[in-house]
Amino acid sequence: MLTPPEASSEIAFPQTANFLAGRLRKHLEHDDLQYVESLIDGTLSLPARETLVERGQRTDVSSILISGFMFRTIETSDRRYIVGVHLPGDFVDLHGFALKRLDHSVVAVDDVKIGIVRHATLEGVMQERPKIARALWFATLLDASIHRKWIQMLERLDAPRRIAHIYCELQTRLELTNRASERALRTPFTQQDIADMCGVSPIHANRAVSKIRELELAEIRRGTLYTDNWDALREYADFDPSYLYGDGPLNLNEGWD
Amino acid sequence: MLTPPEASSEIAFPQTANFLAGRLRKHLEHDDLQYVESLIDGTLSLPARETLVERGQRTDVSSILISGFMFRTIETSDRRYIVGVHLPGDFVDLHGFALKRLDHSVVAVDDVKIGIVRHATLEGVMQERPKIARALWFATLLDASIHRKWIQMLERLDAPRRIAHIYCELQTRLELTNRASERALRTPFTQQDIADMCGVSPIHANRAVSKIRELELAEIRRGTLYTDNWDALREYADFDPSYLYGDGPLNLNEGWD
DNA sequence: CGCATCCTTGAGGGCCATCAAAATGCGTGG
DNA sequence: CCACGCATTTTGATGGCCCTCAAGGATGCG
CATH class of the missing domain: 1.10.10.10 (Winged helix-like DNA-binding domain superfamily/Winged helix DNA-binding domain)
Incomplete structure (x- = not known):
């Protein structure tokens, strides 16, 4: 299913091979890609239908989806509203870094594997690697663009x-x-x-x-x-x-x- | 209508007094606020119903709304869809800095006045003022949060x-x-x-x-x-x-x- | 094989679309 | 000040999309 170049990419960057793939990824140097991979502090597996981040909850890490599907949901007492879907390569709660608390929840749809990035690490990115900071910003703007299309x-x-x-x-x-x-x-x-x-x-x-x-x-x-x-x-x-x-x-x- | 503190704020920061007001603004030092104000390269007036940025158009500046209302719209041959509303203090096309081209248009609803920030200037912010860069990022994430609420x-x-x-x-x-x-x-x-x-x-x-x-x-x-x-x-x-x-x-x- | 979850189908009613037309308000010029 | 033209708002009628209530059928797992 994977063509050779991507397969080798998966080997070189097991956690972040899909980050911005097909978008800005090709504008990043090998050194940048390595740096992005190095941001990952560890991985976590979550069973289907489990919640990763609850609305309103304070967090000090963000997560990149490695395998599986996730939803962004806003839940009320009687109903659930899905406001976005994520697949491997997406940062699912990167906005938590700047917002501190999320206005919605992030849940696993099937069994998922995620990579963890500490916000303290992202602080360093902002200070030292403006190009990568801008790529991260880009990733959240992509989510916003998808939101707008959903509205339409x-x-x-x-x-x-x-x-x-x-x-x-x-x-x-x-x-x-x-x-x-x-x-x-x-x-x-x-x-x-x-x-x-x-x-x-x-x-x-x-x-x-x-x-x-x-x-x-x-x-x-x-x-x-x-x-x-x-x-x-x-x-x-x-x-x-x-x-x-x-x-x-x-x-x-x-x-x- | 304006209480004294805000009135004085309007005098000190005629173009950016409302930027992130009620949100992160109070976490910014006077020096930061001055810096933000200094980013503005000039102002522009636009008559009601005029388009500021057309979907797909390449830009090298971003705009902060100073007075009036603006819409973000996605237009098709036969119909217009409004996906967001902006009021004074909002950056209306800050995402154009990282995205380069917009997926939607930005139009004036009534007569508006906007402040212009060159993308070259924003490059400098990314390099030298990570705290302000993060505030700008925050501003775009706020838009995304509003998008999600509209979806719901x-x-x-x-x-x-x-x-x-x-x-x-x-x-x-x-x-x-x-x-x-x-x-x-x-x-x-x-x-x-x-x-x-x-x-x-x-x-x-x-x-x-x-x-x-x-x-x-x-x-x-x-x-x-x-x-x-x-x-x-x-x-x-x-x-x-x-x-x-x-x-x-x-x-x-x-x-x- | 039993159970839980998920999917499917039917019936009656409310929200919203479109077509058509009239009334209201507003700016302009006489 | 009034008359006119235009955009905007209002109203009526008919039909389609989607709602809820209710019940039945399929699928997969232990």
């Missing part, structure tokens, strides 16, 4: 299109880290998860999934999306990947250095 | 509650910069603007505004909201201000230094 998605699309959009986004993000496969996008999402991302009831999410199947755009079974026509799915969701700031032809971030 | 708002609230939530947010943000008045929140928003923020049709936005009036929570006329019961309005919208990271009792950001 919720303002304009109906439930089946929202689902299609979310899967298109994940596929593109996986492509950027060379982890996508051609015909299947495997996720650990339940239909309840999908509903909570789209802001609809699980029953309606089910009907929306059915509609995508009836339209013969894709088949979603137990979280995994199967399709042989990504183009049709992307068109259906009106998906434009430029907000992900990838290196592709539409890239918004050319000229960074 | 769109996932859970119906149109009248969305409108109430947006006005509650603006009132709190104005309070943080000591620019709120007690019984009226004056904005230049049309009902079309409100509709584009809430992701509903202007016709439905009108009915939603009517409903808020019928419930005797507030009166919204030509963008201005009048109420003598903010508490009832906040409860109706299930508004919790902690995501704004203000200095109040619920503050999530205590301990920053």
